[in-house]
Amino acid sequence: MVARSYGQYCGVTTAVELIAERWALLIVRDLLVGPRRYTDLKQGLPKIPTNILSARLKELQEGGVVRRVPLMNCGLVYELTPYGRELEPVVLALGRWGFAQLGEPGPDDVVTADSLTMTLRSAFRTDAAAGLPAADYELHVGDVALRVRVDGAELRVHQLAPPALPVGGVLPAGDPGIVVAAGSGIHRLISGELTPAEAIDIEAVTIVAGDALLLEWFAATFRIEAQSGAVRTT
Amino acid sequence: MVARSYGQYCGVTTAVELIAERWALLIVRDLLVGPRRYTDLKQGLPKIPTNILSARLKELQEGGVVRRVPLMNCGLVYELTPYGRELEPVVLALGRWGFAQLGEPGPDDVVTADSLTMTLRSAFRTDAAAGLPAADYELHVGDVALRVRVDGAELRVHQLAPPALPVGGVLPAGDPGIVVAAGSGIHRLISGELTPAEAIDIEAVTIVAGDALLLEWFAATFRIEAQSGAVRTT
DNA sequence: CCGGATCCGAATCGATACTG
């Protein structure tokens, strides 16, 4: 049962042995949003086989990355250890890197609340946000609805319960400045390939309610730009 | 032959599909040091099966991470594309993270020139180095010998040919300020667990030639400290 | 429902041998 070793004495190798097994880093990604129960993880990773999920959780615990915490009102959650939480910069950097290769979503691709939350975190520009007034967005992607609050360098993302898509023109309670629904071209707004105005034209995003000016702020606050001229050739 | 998809539309997922297959990130690590021939990679990854190496190189090319470059004087090398080079911060962060879990080297673990080079890069402290005079180190770990030049915020690492271990007390040509041979406790110097003086006592490092003061500089320049109190429990 | 464990066929990996 000894993990297949790469036979090298090196930090990268050690890290890869701990978290580069299939699915492991996606589990870490979701746990970076917050503690999750077994079933939450299963829902957030719809295609993971249950035996793999439990195997990974076991390995991540042995590696000191994840901790199993029983809750007082029965049930239990998995959460990252302090050491596991140090993976945040790695996962965010990896997310930014992968984002550059992101094309249109495939027909079977899903967007989950946790993955979208981490995408926003990875796209968050502290410097741009600090130069803008505090703002409050509601973002819908597929079935997922997020409330996103930006205040200076602080970003907070809350996941909303499903039934929320509000009736056109009406702002829900708590007054987010804008409610936007993202279409399949949303990544081209985040990448800077489209201006907000263009994105609306193409229906990469739809303003369900609120002021279009806030979409400008949003686009300035959340951006992942390719450093090199990386383009998907496939 | 379609790559097993995780079925999610997310940057982390895309990144993981591209580079989290077994061995892939170690290939990237070595290529971050410089272009390498097939046989260089094979030597730097002693335990990789040759079919896996060629499969990974093919996949990394398809993913736009690696490029195959024929050389004029026959032969060919693999090198990272600009997009692939953007993985450097990810690999360095991962290396730092994994380093915290590094215990003593196992009996079959090897240290390669490329992995050691990347370890030094990941441990390099720009701020500490900027406050010190320019320095020139020669570092031996196992069979690997590196010449390490630090000048302000700039770090340059050269890999020396094998037969180099100099006769005691004599500085090789080009005058590195110090020649040190690392023992198996070297990671405890880099982690800050040991002071240079203690490291010499325990023979975690041995000064083959040169001034011990330079070891102080070295230890200040290259350091990977655990952010959390992460300790290997196994 | 929650939190898994078990079983089995399919795909991948590892080791070695071999080739242009």
Add this chain to the structure above:
DNA sequence: CAGTATCGATTCGGATCCGG
């Protein structure tokens, strides 16, 4: 030097089942 080919060993995926 730069890989293929082959084949047994492992792991993964999909489905089902089980105890609270």
